[in-house]
Amino acid sequence: MADDLTHAENMSEYLPRLIDQELKDYLDAVGAVLIVGPKWCGKSTTGRQCAKSVLNLQDEDNLANYREIAGQKISLLLQGDHPRLIDEWQEIPRLWDAVRSEVDRLNEAGLFILTGSTTVDNTAIKHSGAGRIARLKMRTMSLYEQGVSSGEVSMRELFNKTPEITGRSKLDYGELAALVVRGGWPAAVGKSKEQVRRQIAGYCTAITETDISTVDGRQRDSTKAALILRSLARRVSAPANNSGVGEDVAKHTNVSIHRNTVMDYISALEKIYVLEDLPAWCPRLRSKTAIRTTAVRHFSDPAIAAYFLDAAAEDLQFDPRTFGLLFESMAVRDLRIYAQALEGKVYHYRDSDGLEADAVVHLSDGRWGAFKIELGAGAIDTAAENLKKLQKKVDMDCERPPSFLAVITGTEYAYQRKDGVYVLPLGCLKD
Known part of the structure; x- marks a missing residue:
């Protein structure tokens, strides 16, 4: 024994x-x-x-x-x-x-x-x-733990304000898409595309057919569970508003589902760590702008969302919008792992003026850094401008100045812009 x-x-x-x-x-x-x-x-x-x-x-x-x-x-x-x-x-x-x-x-x-x-x-x-x-x-494996991030850019060094950041990601557009749908499960590392597909299919089927019921002994319908997960997957990296989930299920089953039932299923998914929404960061601001406190929807691993969207890596490459949302969720997963190693937590920021930071890493000693997450290079300038606007909004009499501002991307090179904002490929990061 x-x-x-x-x-x-x-x-x-x-x-x-x-x-x-x-x-x-x-x-x-x-x-x-x-x-x-x-x-x-x-x-x-x-x-x-x-x-x-x-x-x-x-x-x-x-x-x-x-x-x-x-x-x-x-x-x-x-x-x-x-x-x-x-x-x-x-x-x-x-x-x-x-x-x-x-x-x-x-x-x-x-x-x-x-x-x-x-x-x-x-x-x-x-x-x-x-x-x-x-x-x-514990979460699924980050890209660094999987051995596919070069690890040339350390979050610890960003907080310690290392003067020069350089790095080069070896992950191209197609490889990033493959990593999204493969997920970060240890058993998937080194396996073939077909082996991984079968592994994840078995994992996600178990969620709907057994895990969601055995969590508390309450029997739940596997078809409804799958439809709810598909609806939630369509809302990944967006505010966790559950009002439309019941309507999505009703369209496919022709049976209405009560809001309380939807919430029960979502609660069960949270209890088995399938969903891990990102809470809001609420700093003191210089202005009276209202901070949006709704959490942002994320799965514990982006591959779960990709599965319920029936999205293969090839599909994502021809659907940049969905790819971008799942890439953001993958980046949030990695940031959570890296932040935890530094005794930090990850939040998001949204306010009534439409200003957003996709992730804010806040350490236990009060230091913080803010991220925008953009798959491609085309949105880097706008993302950097938004981060600078956020910095100006935060009341520095109540909060420390940010240790850094950074745009996480699916691009190749890591560098610091002239305005001080870092551009960091996800394939270069580590704790």
Whole structure:
């Protein structure tokens, strides 16, 4: 039951992730760490790099036995060398409180690693785990982690105001389209186009047919789920207004769907980390301009949106608008990964004057940088002007000046413009 790991088994064919160091730092500080994120993103594999024993609750052959043991003496499931990985802990919700109690009893750091593909069900636990169980968000792989970004431009260096930024992306228009539809799942790296297509089809089918229902035990219609996901995919990188989703479903089914039902499905998709909307950044402004607080719609990986739009890489190349929206979503995914490695968070900015920043990275010490995201070179000038306008709007008596302003692109070269704004190909970035 302990499933002890040898070092060789633990490190075999592992693709390093930026979250690795963060996990180690948390294990040095707290008794247990919960890694959450979408299925298939690598939580279990990453957890095993630090674990010395494993309780695998994805093992259907033994799950019934584990549940029986949990009903008799749950502490038996916690026995094993530390850190002990408890994979997909939510299969036996009582494990949460058992881990918390064991952390209190032993009063040591680095005891347990938990992984989960759904949000914590607060009704099934007695204690939040505050102070004992730290939460760590994991996403699919960034372009840098996949090995396709050159990594010549570091976000850390941008915040530290490195005087000169240069770099060259090796990703052309078609390769970027292929990366959008492939997604950032570790199992897809190095696979053929046809293998990846089948993998993602299986993944997305599981979302609609099983995952969206097993999240809370409520049965949901797979056809409605697929239509809702298609409607949401059409709204990717746009304000998360759900008013038209029900109408989209009704057009295809000739059956009306209540707004509350739509919201229930969307809530379930958020709980299984399929959707990850981008919240609004609300700085103090010099003027009385109203800041739009509606989140912007994003999927945890742009490949999910591409799948439900029936968009292959070739389709995107002949549909620049859709390609641009999915490219923006891919860039937001990468920025979230890089920002997290710097203890930062990502937001968006929109106001009533129509001024936008597609992403604002805000660090815990108050430093911030703003991005516009443009697939092609034609919109760079306008994007840079908008970022400069945003800088002038922010009240510098209440907020720090921006560490940088940058336009993320699908173009080839990284450089700094004469107005100080950086132009950064996504294929050059890293944390």
